[in-house]
Amino acid sequence: MSAPVLFSLSKDDPAGPALGKLIGADRGEIEVRRFPDGETYLRYGTEVKGRSVILFCTLDRPDEKILPLLFAAATARELGAMQVGLVAPYLAYMRQDRRFHDGEAVTSARFAKILSEQVDWLVTVDPHLHRRGSLGEIYGIPAVAVHAAPLISKWIARMVSKPLLIGPDQESEQWVASVAQAISAPHVILEKVRRGDREVEVSLPAIERWRDRTPVLVDDIVSTARTMIETVRHLKRVGLSQPVCIAVHGVFAGEAYRELLAAGAARVVSTNTIPHESNEIDVAPLLAEGVRTVTKPGLPA
C-alpha cells in the first residue's frame, strides 16, 4: 500500500510538513486561491486516486477556511481518494455547545455535522470540551483528541522555577490539574464570570501564601485575552509576581496578544496549533500519535 499523501491548506503553517515527515506521508501539492470575486479556486497538483489523503488545516478564523476545506475533501473523493482524513490542530466552533438564549444556533453540533459528512476521520489537539464528554457526542466519524498537557509540563519544568499553576476558571481545571501534577507543583483554580464577549470578571481564592512562587496561567484558548488579562491584574493586586501565560491555542483576536503583554504578563507562550509569534511548544509529535491512532485498523466510529 502506498504512503498517505498530506496536503496543507494553511500554507504558512510549519506543523503540516513536520507532521508529514513524522508519519512518513508524501507531501501533496494543492493550489488554493481566490478568484477576484472572492470565490475559491482549488486544484490538486498531486494524484490522489487510490490514496489515503490527509488534509491539514488548522481552524482558527474558520469561516474563511471551511469552504476551501470542504471543496478539498469532496474533490479528493471525486478524484478517487481511498480515504480523506482531517488534521485540524485547532478545532473551531466548540464553545457554543448550548442554546444559551432562545433562537441561538448550537454551532458546535452544526459544525461537527458538516465536517463529519465530508471527511472520514479527524485528529485535533485539546478541543474545548466543556459540557460534552467527548468529540464522539457530536462527530459521527472516528475523532481523536490528543493532549498538550505533557508538553506544557515539560516546558514549565525547563523554563520556570518554583511555578504555581493557575487556572482562570473551572473549565481550565482539566488542563491545569494534570500539568501541575506532572511537575509536582501546586495549583489553584479561580472563579470566572463572563458578562459579554469582551467583559470578564475573575475572583481569587487566598493565594497570598504563594508569593514566593512564579504564577503560571494555563488555559486552553486565549481569544480576546480578557480572561487572562483580568487574572493578570488580580495577581498584581494581591502582590504576586508577573505571571507566565500559557495557551494551548493562541487565537489572539485583534490586539489581544499585545494587550496581554501590556497588562503585565511576563511572557506569553502558546503551542503551534495556530501559527503565532508566541509559539514555543511543538505539537507535531502529538498529531503524529493521533494520526497513527485514528488510522489503526479497527478503531470504532
Ligand code: R5P
Ligand atoms: C473558556 O471557556 C475558555 O476555556 C477560555 O477561558 C476562553 O475561551 C478565553 O477567552 P478570552 O480570551 O476571549 O477571554
